[in-house]
Amino acid sequence: MSAPGRTEAPPAAADPDQIDPAVWRTAFTIIVGTLAVVFDTTIVSVAINDLTTALHASLSTIQWVSTGYLLAMFVTIPVAGWAQSALGGKRLWILALGVFFAGSVLCATAWNAPSLIAFRVVQGIGGGIMMPLMITMIMQAARGHNLGKVMATVSLPASLGPILGPVLGGIILYLGDWRWLFLVNVPFCLVGGWLALRNLPDDRPAPGSRTRLDVVGLLLLSPGVAAVIYGLSRVEGSAGFASAEVLAPLFAGLGLVGAFVAWALPRAGDALVNLRLFRHRSLASSSVVGFLLGITLYGALFLLPLYWQQVRGEDALGAGLLMIPQGVGTLLSRRLSGRYTDRYGPRWVGLVGFAAVALATVPFAFVTADTSKVLLMAALLVRGAGVGVATIPLTGAAYIGLGHSEIPHASIVIRVAQQLGGSMGVAVLAVVLQHAAGGAHTRAALTGAFGEAFWWSVAFTAAAVPICLLLPGPTRAAPTVDPVEVESAVPA
Incomplete structure (x- = not known):
């Protein structure tokens, strides 16, 4: 309490160049969980030949271990914005991290190529939600301040993953069994989940404030993007871009994406993605x-x-x-x-x-x-x-x-x-x-x-x-x- 007749000095203004500790706490918490996804996206790329031998499958079949994962990611990425508005960022993050954790454990227990491909799809569903949600939650916490410093931290795992993932995969295969390619995700998921429960703010939406899912947009955009990615992924193993195996899914996907653009533009924020x-x-x-x-x-x-x-x-x-x-x-x-x-x-x-x-x-x-x-x-x-x-x-x-x-x-x-x-x-x-x-x-x-x-x-x-x-x-x-x-x- 101040003495009579004296006025307390107002608190000093916060230094605009200093980042709120809460933003760092949110960024660190999310990055720990994200490391599992960004490394897993590329870590399997060096294991294709080993998996063909271990699972007694052809190269064309084993390629789906990577392709199925990427397609599952692209199907779920557009849903991230609506899901966050429906569940809140914290609950959605923990749920997606849990799905990715379950997929990682299941991949390590796979008994043949089809089971591994199916479990990689489970991983991709969790990862597809986590990647855009990671940036969203940290940018919302930063509220436009010191974007350079914040992004230097946020985008670190996303940039290093494609570079260091193959190195980590090569070391794991040199020292141990292919199943450790997926078990290495477990510590990141467990620690990341614990940190999320402890550090992320409870931002669940108020009753009645949830937005309606744009079902038509979802049915157009998700399979459209997935078809484009699938078509492009077939270029390497076919007769270039002239192959029907490439052109059919590519044009079908572009058609669906074009239809989504026509659907979404008039609806602005009510669309699955606000293209305006x-x-x-x-x-x-x-x-x-x-x-x-x-x-x-x-x-x-x-x-x-x-x-x-x-x-x-x-x-x-x-x-x-x-x-x-x-x-x-x-x-x-x-x-x-x-x-x-x-x-x-x-x-x-x-x-x-x-x-x-x-x-x-x-x-x-x-x-x-x-x-x-x-x-x-x-x-x-x-x-x-x-x-x-x-x-x-x-x-x-x-x-x-x-x-x-x-x-x-x-x-x-x-x-x-x-x-x-x-x-x-x-x-x-x-x-x-x-x-x-x-x-x-x-x-x-x-x-x-x-x-x-x-x-x-x-x-x-x-x-x-x-x-x-x-x-x-x-x-x-x-x-x-x-x-x-x-x-x-x-x-x-």
Whole structure:
């Protein structure tokens, strides 16, 4: 209590450059659970040959261990926004993490290929909800403040997963049984679930405030996106894009997505995904750049291990270990990128990041069978740093100017754009490599084919550089506040 006649000084204003500890607590809690999903998405990729032997199945059958997982993810991603409004973020996160945990344990007990594929679908259902929900919950907690610093933390597992996942998978297969590829998820799920119960705020919706599920939109968008991804996934093992096995699902999927666009635009926020948010230049430009980032990241991740194995004679573990410099570069660049994004805005930081990735990919376009590994690993270090620099401003820029209730829709859009880009990148570069390597009977000819494919990767990355100019410039983002919350805060 203050002495009579004295007035207490008002509390000091919070430093706008300091992030609320509650935001860090939410981010750490969610990232722990997310690590299981982001590593699992790529960790199985190095185990395909081992699984064909262990489960006595053909390669075409075992490929569905990865394809089924990805398709299940894409079927459930569009539902994340509605499910959060119906259950609340905390309860939905724990439920999705539980589904992923159950799928992981079941995968480790699989007795044949069909059972493993079915259990991977269970995993994909949980992972499809978790990935967009991760960004949504943290961005809602941050409320538009210090997006660069926040995204430097949030997007760390999503960026490192594709890079370090194959390394972890190679180590597990070298030391133990394939079942540990799935059991390694268990600690992340258990600790992540405990932290979520303890740290995440209870944000269950008020009675009567739940939104109705857009069933028509769900029946159009989810199978549409899944069909596009399935069609692209068949490019590598078929006669390129001209194959009916590719074109039939691809055009069917595009038709369904087009029908969803026609259905959703007039309905705005009542649709499964609010497509009117594309009126925000920040989200529209981030989606395009995110699509190209998916091509840049996943396309090169398709080429690089193949180069190390087919041209340089490395095994799966050796190829994975040679990818470590790229992960180190990503890790080292993130904090600096977040700081400069908050200071100078996403536009210039993103442009520098993509330019660095393009330049660092050029040495691989000149590779020979005897190119110095030290030189290539140095290029991978720079390339990884560029990926880290480009990812943070891109992800944060998408949410600038959006309201609290619009963030879940934006998260779905960004996630789908990046994954479609990744699938397109792998498909296109697979066709380029197959065409260039057709009839190659010498190692020099095969090396030249890889060089041509890497030039395509450079071109895709360079295309993102001018588009980065459409990203927001330097500005201090205002907090994202839902008008409903403001209304409810006004005294009656």
